[in-house]
Amino acid sequence: MEGVVLVSPETYKVSYSINPLTNKKSVVDPKKAAEQFIRLKARFENSKIPVYVIEAQKADPEGRYPDLVFVSNSALIIKGTKVAILSRYACPERQGEEDRVGAYLKHMLEYRVLSLPKVEGLYFEGQGDTRWSDGNHLWISYGTGRTTKSGIEAVRRYILAEKAPILIHALHITQKKTYHLDLCFLPLQNGRVLLHEGSFSPASRKEIENHFGKENVIHVPIKYMYACNSVQLNDKTLLIPKLGDGCRQWMHEKTGMRIEEVNVGEFQLAGGSVSCMVLPLWAN
Numbered sequence: 001m002e003g004v005v006l007v008s009p010e011t012y013k014v015s016y017s018i019n020p021l022t023n024k025k026s027v028v029d030p031k032k033a034a035e036q037f038i039r040l041k042a043r044f045e046n047s048k049i050p051v052y053v054i055e056a057q058k059a060d061p062e063g064r065y066p067d068l069v070f071v072s073n074s075a076l077i078i079k080g081t082k083v084a085i086l087s088r089y090a091c092p093e094r095q096g097e098e099d100r101v102g103a104y105l106k107h108m109l110e111y112r113v114l115s116l117p118k119v120e121g122l123y124f125e126g127q128g129d130t131r132w133s134d135g136n137h138l139w140i141s142y143g144t145g146r147t148t149k150s151g152i153e154a155v156r157r158y159i160l161a162e163k164a165p166i167l168i169h170a171l172h173i174t175q176k177k178t179y180h181l182d183l184c185f186l187p188l189q190n191g192r193v194l195l196h197e198g199s200f201s202p203a204s205r206k207e208i209e210n211h212f213g214k215e216n217v218i219h220v221p222i223k224y225m226y227a228c229n230s231v232q233l234n235d236k237t238l239l240i241p242k243l244g245d246g247c248r249q250w251m252h253e254k255t256g257m258r259i260e261e262v263n264v265g266e267f268q269l270a271g272g273s274v275s276c277m278v279l280p281l282w283a284n
Contacts (some may be wrong), residue, residue: 009267087124140152
């Protein structure tokens with residue numbers, strides 16, 4: 001990564017439930033959320049990764065977008081380029097977030113920003129529904145009412161137009177609980193891959209096993225629900241959400257990586273965790 005984009009949590013709250021992990025009655029503690037955000041930001045800074053922060057109160061002064069903090073869902077950065085493909089959200093509650101993130105990428109970070117066509121049924125939810133592996137392999141999911149097949153095809157056409165040497169794999173998620181790819185699939189730089197096996201169709205599981213090798217597939221138990229929602233700080237270190245119950249030791253043994261934990265429990269109230277809060281900027 002050449003940097004990460006985060007969104008500050010001033011406007012974050014639970015005001016609706018659009019995924020199976022959110023209880024609409026949950027109440028966010030603003031002080032705790034702010035403290036957890038600061039600690040998350042510090043993890044990247046301590047790893048010498050540049051951090052760019054979108055100030056939520058400036059981007060969304062009316063507080064219309066409480067999920068803006070989950071910035072990963074708003075765009076896909078095409079590796080090796082200064083090009084961002086903005087999301088087209090399926091849920092009306094989030095439509096508009098992508099424009100605010102796109103404005104920051106364009107005006108503050110000088111990215112060329114591409115918008116998807118407004119076609120009924122064409123949806124794409126950014127890096128929440130995508131994962132990179134092996135440098136130029138891009139995995140995109142569909143099937144839970146978020147990113148759709150037509151959304152994947154639109155992204156494919158944009159990438160082809162950029163002449164980027166990227167191979168796209170479409171994965172079918174069949175489990176509503178893991179509604180985004182970053183909740184059930186995480187390729188690692190050492191060739192291993194974290195996987196909620198029950199989240200995928202048999203054909204998609206087979207494609208994953210064929211690509212990575214069955215011996216490199218780490219099956220994540222449901223008690224570590226957010227383990228796949230981790231972020232690699234470098235080729236040896238994985239930043240995971242604090243999940244308790246031995247998760248840190250389990251992740252170290254299974255991945256062979258050094259594990260750092262960060263508590264983002266306030267954000268898990270809305271069904272998001274570490275990776276959801278981070279939009280990586282890719283150098284290559």
